[in-house]
Structures are given as structure tokens and as C-alpha cells.
Amino acid sequence: MTLHILVVDDNEVNLMLVTKILQIEGFHTSTACCGREAIQGVIQGHPDLVILDVNMPDLDGYTVCRRLREPPIGATMPIIMLSATVEESDRSAALEAGANDIISKPFDIEDLRRRVRALAP
Numbered sequence: 001m002t003l004h005i006l007v008v009d010d011n012e013v014n015l016m017l018v019t020k021i022l023q024i025e026g027f028h029t030s031t032a033c034c035g036r037e038a039i040q041g042v043i044q045g046h047p048d049l050v051i052l053d054v055n056m057p058d059l060d061g062y063t064v065c066r067r068l069r070e071p072p073i074g075a076t077m078p079i080i081m082l083s084a085t086v087e088e089s090d091r092s093a094a095l096e097a098g099a100n101d102i103i104s105k106p107f108d109i110e111d112l113r114r115r116v117r118a119l120a121p
């Protein structure tokens with residue numbers, strides 16, 4: 001069975017880049033361009049993993065992550081957050097919101113692949 005990954009980013013270029021990288025790796029992907037779409041995408045699509053941007057216009061990634069951790073939506077689904085700035089406070093906020101990992105942008109493609117594989121169910 002192919003792993004299904006939901007990629008969430010309000011920046012279309014980032015969304016397309018991450019999606020293409022994952023598709024080359026053989027993953028099935030779906031996308032969302034805002035926090036509300038991300039929550040709906042999880043409820044309707046039941047992805048195995050979510051890659052979630054921190055800075056979005058409607059709901060930030062931390063809020064989305066907390067909502068996704070509320071039962072019964074996706075309490076155990078792995079979540080990797082992407083952030084343009086990853087200070088220690090950002091890392092702490094992501095983990096406190098329920099993320100499994102956080103990657104800074106711009107990211108290394110091989111690093112993204114390794115982290116996805118490490119969290120893939």
C-alpha cells in the first residue's frame with residue numbers, strides 16, 4: 001500500500017516542490033493551501049502523514065496541529081511542520097502543539113526524504 005501524505009502550504013511554489021519530491025519517492029500526495037483545508041483534508045482523506053507549513057493566513061500551523069491532535073481526527077498521525085524560521089522557541093512551539101518534527105525552509109531534499117521515511121507508518 002502506498003503511503004498517503006497531505007502537504008499543506010499557502011505558497012504554491014513550496015506546495016508544488018514538496019509534492020513533486022514526495023511523488024518521485026513513490027508517495028501518494030494530496031494538497032491543501034490553508035489551515036481549514038488541511039483539517040478537511042485529514043477528515044476526508046485520512047492521510048498517513050501530514051507536512052504542515054507554520055505560517056498561513058487563516059489558521060497557523062500550530063493551531064492546525066493542535067486541532068489535528070484532538071480525537072478522533074488524527075491523534076496518532078505523524079505531523080512534520082515546515083517553518084521559514086526555526087529558532088528554539090519555534091521548535092518548542094511545534095512540539096508542544098503536537099508535531100513529531102519541524103524542518104526549516106529552505107530545506108534539504110535528502111533531509112526531508114529521511115524525516116518522512118523515519119515517521120512513515
